[in-house]
Amino acid sequence: MTIYIEANETTDTAWQDDVRQGVRHVRDLAALPLSPAERAAAQAAATLHKVRAPKAYLDLIDWNDPADPIRAQVIPSPRELVEQEGELDDPIADHAFSPVPRLTHRHADRVLLFPTYQCAVYCRFCFRKESLTSIGRGYTREALEEAFAYVEAHPEIREMILTGGDPLSLPDKALAEIRTRVEAIPHVRLLRIHTRVPVVLPSRITAGLVSALQGRLMVTVVTHFNHPREITDATEAACRTLRQAGFVLLNQSVLLKGVNDSVDVLEELCRELMYRLGVKPYYLHHGDLARGMAHRRTTIADGQALVAALRARLSGICNPVYVLDLPEGGGKVPLGPSYVEAQDGDLWHFRGHDGQSRAYREVVGE
Ligand code: SF4
DSSP states (O other), X not given: OOTTTOOOOTXXXXXXXXXXXXXXXXXXXXXXXXXXXXXXXXXXXTTTXXXXXXXHHHTTOOTTOTTOTTHHHHSOOGGGGOOOTTOBSSTTOTTTTOSSTTEEEEETTEEEEOSOSOOSSOOTTOTTHHHHHHTOOOOOHHHHHHHHHHHHTOTTOOEEEEOSSOGGGSOHHHHHHHHHHHHTSTTOOEEEEEOSHHHHOGGGOOHHHHHHHOSSSEEEEEEOOOSGGGOOHHHHHHHHHHHHTTOEEEEEEEOOTTTTOSHHHHHXXXXXXXXXXXXXXXXXXXXXXXXXXGGGOOOHHHHHHHHHHHHHHSOGGGOOEEEEEEGGGTEEEEOOOOOEXXXXXXXXXXXXXXXXXXXXXXXXXX
């Protein structure tokens, strides 16, 4: 019951057109301005991870640039077929921490809920691509009931995070059902929605979608912009609609080689997110160990150098936290940069943004 199967708003046709006129199947790659060799390579790579992108997102691609950063995120590359030792099916152990279907409980106070395993776009770098490919199930109320019963039985859970798959690829009716069901659990305080829809299909952010999500709970929408070229008049309008509905907006990006591994690109991305969209840069993720993605991962040392330069340029509100989501479900750990050079009792030595060392002596009362 996703928007690809069942549309529910005959009046909101803009997003439906964006979906229909985009790439929905491997065969649709034939309509893109790819060379025969590029098309054959993309078709081969799409056998391992589904291909999908709305027209609005494809329209951002400069097809004359083989290294275009939007293209790199959605058009399959033959390099995806090259797996490296150490890459994983389930890089952050979602399955190992899944006590019931459609739910992951890794941290005491929050759970991930997977209402669908479908997305509006299939990002080539996705760390959940094995789930999206192998499970491929959509939403039904019954499919989530065991997960809701689990949350009801665990009063320590305060946040429910709808992820996937992309929850905003569901019809309004399904979203309203899920939100109502979450609201019926008194100890849940926050509903989080992790989504790429405002980025890749901004026309889907309609009045109907907003009202489906409005209720007693604080709603936080965590978007996923990776490059400043994704910030357009349409994405600005979508984020304004979400902000004006009273939702808190945060963004998480993935550090991707050849897409955004430059200080200038990250600086522009973070500034435009905060200043133009009103979306707080929240996390910059180091690339997870998803299979076939070595060509898009940077080293951690390169990432630390990038964020050190970024931190010196941006205000605190514009700066994301650079994190690694540890394998085996170890959770997210900040990767720095660290400014501590040494400690000797109550005397600390730090390196400032200007590169100079400075001492700080702690003065603490009894
Ligand atoms: S939208 Fe999110 S879950 Fe879907 S493919 Fe992209 S990164 Fe993965």
